[in-house]
Amino acid sequence: MPENVKQRTASDDGPNSGDSAPSSEKRARSSIAVSVPSTQTLGINRWYLSDEFTDAYRKAFTNIDLGDPLFSVKQEQNDGEGIIISSPFHTGKLRSIFPKEFLCGLKNELSALNWHERLNDLYWFHQTDDLALNGRQHIKALRDYLSGEEFVGFMERITGTELARGYLDLAAQRYKKGNHLLCHDDDVHRGKLTRKIAYIIYLVDEGWSDSDGGALGLFDSDKNRYPTEVVSRILPEFNSMGFFLTGMASYHTVEEVTVSDPKQERWSVTGWFYGPATSDNASSDDSSIPPLPSSVLPQILPLDESHIASEDQTEWAKWISPDYLGQAVQCQIQDTFLEQSSVELRNFLRPEIYASVVDELGEPFWGLAQLQGPAHLRKYLEAQPLSACRVTEKLSTFFRSASFGRLLTALTSLGFAGASQQIRKFKHGHYTLIHDQAIEPAGLDVILSVQNAAQEGDDASTSEWEETWGGAIHYIADKDELLRVSPEKNSLSLVLRDEGTLRFVKYLNHMAPCARQDISMVFIETPSSDVDASE
Known part of the structure; x- marks a missing residue:
């Protein structure tokens, strides 16, 4: 899923490799005059933080044998809806998660950054530098909130997964006509920590449709945990966030963008939450991987x-x-x-x-x-x-x-x-x-x-x-x-x-x-x- 991916492939130079950190001048400068909530006031749809939602969602997300192919709990009042696609692995989607005006300001700031074309065997898209040190108002507010206790604790509660504080990957991508990200699993370790949750915040145009492409495709796996075919898809939708637990069987793809208008692009902010390596994901060496046919x-x-x-x-x-x-x-x-x-x-x-x-x-x-x-x-x-x-x-x-x-x-x-x-x-x-x-x-x-x-x-x-x-x-x-x-x-x-x-x-x-x-x-x-x- 998240498109700033690092896969175990011999040609993968890592989308962030070779990118220098933004200069202090760029970090300090903010030329977008848009009203934005402060770090203290930015937050997600408050209904998502309620016990009513978190209890119901966690129960479904952590239920391995979730019977229905699609689970949904919603609140009509503010368009909030939590969705879980059960197959091939549990994948969540939260609709209307952030204030709409905030995301519009965020997109304006991102458009003013330097973008780099990323092209190799696995992918073709355009990406910003790492946003960890970017000081623009909306970008900093989003980064601080996503890495803060309220949101990290929220992700822990709805997924039943222990997450580390102080570790968050964050970058923005633009997929133009023909751009894509092929099948991979996001299974990457960082010392005693490992990627635990991959997330993607969609900033596409509100009229984005299935014919425009760019869906998140989820692969089924065979008995050896190798990917076979896409069996479920999540369509990009403005102001929604998709996420799933990473692992050796979480194969996914960003399907090719097929827009008819070349000016139309698939925008997103993506990254990973990290957590401690456990017995079921501690090893990433080749000895733990079944041999290929x-x-x-x-x-x-x-x-x-x-x-x-x-x-x-x-x-x-x-x-x-x-x-x-x-x-x-x-x-x-x-x-x-x-x-x-x-x-x-x-x-x-x-x-x-x-x-x-x-x-x-x-x-x-x-x-x-x-x-x-x-x-x-x-x-x-x-x-x-x-x-x-x-x-x-x-x-x-x-x-x-x-x-x-x-x-x-x-x-x-x-x-x-x-x-x-x-x-x-x-x-x-x-x-x-x-x-x-x-x-x-x-x-x-x-x-x-x-x-x-x-x-x-x-x-x-x-x-x-x-x-x-x-x-x-x-x-x-x-x-x-x-x-x-x-x-x-x-x-x-x-x-x-x-x-x-x-x-x-x-x-x-x-x-x-x-x-x-x-x-x-x-x-x-x-x-x-x-x-x-x-x-």
């Missing part, structure tokens, strides 16, 4: 030796454009690869071969594909070549052959012993994430982009993939982006990925006119001892 990483198989080297030129000519078969061209490609560790070969397949593959990879082909997960690692379709797809099946076999491996050697100077292969489709909402539990083996990434734009309703004249659509493969090392490879029709990309270089496919958003399709392979180099022996 072996299918998460593609299987590496030996290359098929059915063709002898003397037949290579004949075999290559069946599939590959003659532009890439000359020795002089291959030497030029090798020089480029040795200098840059990557090269992109456009119009790689013979035109008639590529046309047949595009035709075969239509909707009937993908109807039998499997959706790959778990959701905190990846989401895309993977299919096996069918006997009916004769060209695709034979091309896939060729790509797994020692003959094709020898072509790659001519282009890269590297020798190869085995390879993995996947036929993938990324539709709207699909992605891959970098995660410490699923680090790919180093090798040569060989990816044929097979775009089927015409069947997806795309304009066939569209030639360049736009960065804002997502769907590109990003290569990073030490949080720095090294390379970005966008989908392009009939293009083969070769990228040498050594240890420490990681990759992900960026979330494909609703602005993309078509899906991303590819045949993705990783070729593993021949061990140096084997190379020496052959020499």
Whole structure:
């Protein structure tokens, strides 16, 4: 939920990292002349503090077997309503929680701050610096109240959870069109303390609707506590606060913002309340996490030796454009690869071969594909070549052959012993994430982009993939982006990925006119001892 998230993922630089604290001049200056309650007078809807509400709400929130999917207790007089969504884990929402005029002033102050674009495999949104030291009137009043005894004690009473005093994370986010935060669990520890309650205060326009996106999606989990699919959603609503207890099964997402008006944005203030680590949440190391299924990483198989080297030129000519078969061209490609560790070969397949593959990879082909997960690692379709797809099946076999491996050697100077292969489709909402539990083996990434734009309703004249659509493969090392490879029709990309270089496919958003399709392979180099022996 709270969008200033820190997840155990290799590319997560932490949305607040690199942000300097506001200067004393900025902390002291307040240019917004709006009447605001003082720290002593700011408070929530007083009905929420009554025994009538807190007793009823706590009883429901702490009841693990809450029968109804939706619990609600309300007061019609001032629009107060406390809601609990029971599945997949108890998630609360309090409506009309703060004075409306206060939140309007808060939003004005936030709009005057410096905002930073946050973009990696997990998220894309805009965020302020940490608000802990911000001295603007409304911001300070909110921070002091949320961390004060009245509100912390209130959160303890309605959730039955012990909270620490003096620890509160607070930042503001703006989600613009296409922005999102993918599946994660907020399970982060700070010494003897751990995040206990995640909260989000919505500052969206009052007319925000479901079609505008940005809902808080809650994931169900399987028996191993890995996320499966979103089963409940909370729609952003002005002057409401959502919250839940964090943990290793509290997987959630901020769904993509899909507003039609680019000026419309999803505003919020988010953070966490901390509490002492207990026996059920004290450990966050990998030993406490069930192992991932072996299918998460593609299987590496030996290359098929059915063709002898003397037949290579004949075999290559069946599939590959003659532009890439000359020795002089291959030497030029090798020089480029040795200098840059990557090269992109456009119009790689013979035109008639590529046309047949595009035709075969239509909707009937993908109807039998499997959706790959778990959701905190990846989401895309993977299919096996069918006997009916004769060209695709034979091309896939060729790509797994020692003959094709020898072509790659001519282009890269590297020798190869085995390879993995996947036929993938990324539709709207699909992605891959970098995660410490699923680090790919180093090798040569060989990816044929097979775009089927015409069947997806795309304009066939569209030639360049736009960065804002997502769907590109990003290569990073030490949080720095090294390379970005966008989908392009009939293009083969070769990228040498050594240890420490990681990759992900960026979330494909609703602005993309078509899906991303590819045949993705990783070729593993021949061990140096084997190379020496052959020499």
